[in-house]
Amino acid sequence: MVKINKIHFNNFRNFTNYEILFEKKINILFGENGCGKTNILEGISLNSKGRGLRNSSISNLIKKKEHNFLIKNNLEINNNFFDIEILTENKNDKLKKIIRVNNDSSKDSIDILNQYISFLIFVPEMERLFQASPSYRRNFIDRLIFSSKNNYNSLINKYKKFLLERIKILQKNIIDNDWLNQIEKDISLLGLEIYQLRHSQINFINNNLKILKKDHNFQFNLTLQIKDEFFNADLSFEEYLSYLFNSRSHDKQFGGAKIGPHKSDILAIINNDFDASLLSTGQQKTIVLMILLAQCNYLVNYKKINPILLLDEIGSHLDSYNREILLDMINRFEIQFFLTGTDKNLFSFVSTNAQFYNITDL
Ligand SMILES: Nc1ncnc2c1ncn2[C@@H]1O[C@H](COP(=O)(O)OP(=O)(O)OP(=O)(O)O)[C@@H](O)[C@H]1O
Ligand SMILES: [Mg+2]
Structure with missing residues (x-):
């Protein structure tokens, strides 16, 4: 299983210093509009290549008025533990995203990370995909x-x-x-x-x-x-x-x-x-x-890949059919899920092995 055990955000989006421990397979992030739920999923998604879930410019990821962000993750891959740091570096007036695996930013160690880490993403815009x-x-x-x-x-x-x-x-x-x-x-x-x-x-x-x-x-x-x-x-x-x-x-x-x-x-x-x-x-x-x-x-x-599922605002618009598919996904696979919604009650149908997080903008 590939699992994020802990994440710490420093000067990332609306967070100055914010840390969350994820102990369970299913993690439900809930809270008011604008509290930072999508930002957390975005931060997690930056563990793979590219600019993350929103495909945002790097400068927008940095907390306003700050110069760089740092995200520290503790990642578990088949019972091995890795410290992953994602940070910005300013070179010749150009911002670059850097990843370090156990303090090492060599291509080899990033390649190993990329080989294991994979995200499947749902964002609300996909309700109009077709x-x-x-x-x-x-x-x-x-x-x-x-x-x-x-x-x-x-x-x-x-x-x-x-x-x-x-x-x-x-x-x-x-x-x-x-x-x-x-x-x-x-x-x-x-x-x-x-x-x-x-x-x-x-x-x-x-x-x-x-x-x-x-x-x-x-x-x-x-x-x-x-x-x-x-x-x-x-x-x-x-x-x-x-x-x-x-x-x-x-x-x-x-x-x-x-x-x-x-x-x-x-x-x-x-x-x-x-x-x-x-x-x-x-x-x-x-x-x-x-x-x-x-x-x-x-x-x-x-493919023997264990993706991490990032499902943003999945709580709304879930009729019994959609719930059934989501529950099937949760029950069928030993993979980690992150689900967001504005209200805890939207997820009352997910009863097993879930941890709820009330996100507050600190
Ligand atoms: N670079 C930044 N610096 C500071 N704040 C930012 C930055 N980028 C975004 N924000 C703020 O982060 C806040 C949280 O955004 P986010 O999209 O994560 O909210 P959310 O909890 O997903 O809300 P919703 O329920 O409406 O989807 C917003 O108020 C936004 O203005
Ligand atoms: Mg959101």
Whole structure:
């Protein structure tokens, strides 16, 4: 099991000095609006690569009028204990997030941490996942890929960088053809890899939902699909490259690239009949919880990864179906949960092995 036993915030968001001990598997953080519940989940999420649950700029993470933050965690991984420090460093007027594992910030020790630590996240905006823009849905699927493949972000970043580079070359008066051909090869390789990873991720979800259906009476029959004019499961590198070549004049004129995984959408088909955008927000929450349950099953049983679940404002909008999925997730897996809500009573249905924390802004 991967478990956070203790966390201490110093000059992080609204906290000057705030420490919490987490002894149980299920941790319920409740309190008034603005007391810092989401900030705590965000602080926990910073243990993995990137800028955390809100994808916020680093400067916004630091308490107003302060210069740096420090988060100290005590992390337990399969009965081994690690002291993890997350802090900011100001270098050449640029803020950087640094992680230290037992006082060591070498790549090797961070790699070990990344290998074990994985978060699955619910934020309230996800109740509109299927009414939001395609980029929001792509990010949602990308986060799920990232939960078992922690170098996935750098793949996406490289892909975006090469797309920009290609446009710069195309818009020059004199074009360096060798350079352009090379960039298009790189884009095709990376684009194909992203397509394939998303395609596999969606298959994992669909397959795990089928497995779970055997002992779970889901309200909906759910199938995820990639919607993309260009992608099919047999798409080859050569085809990709020639499409890019043929869209040069279009891309030069309009910028970006006409084709590629940055254009995909993710559809959720309900009962083989209609799109999830037609569902109510509470029902969309059901779909997101079903996907998280399936992803948990995939990670725990097939990848041997024990994710930590960060479920923000999960307490509201929970009808009996949503409660059932959440309880199934809690009962089925030996993993740590952090749930937030404004009122303790919203969680009265979670009776076993839960600890309640009344968060107060000190
Ligand atoms: N950099 C910062 N410095 C100081 N305070 C901050 C900073 N960033 C955010 N805050 C404050 O932190 C407070 C708590 O925010 P948070 O989003 O964690 O609240 P919450 O408990 O999740 O509330 P809600 O129930 O409304 O979701 C807010 O009042 C916000 O203004
Ligand atoms: Mg909040």
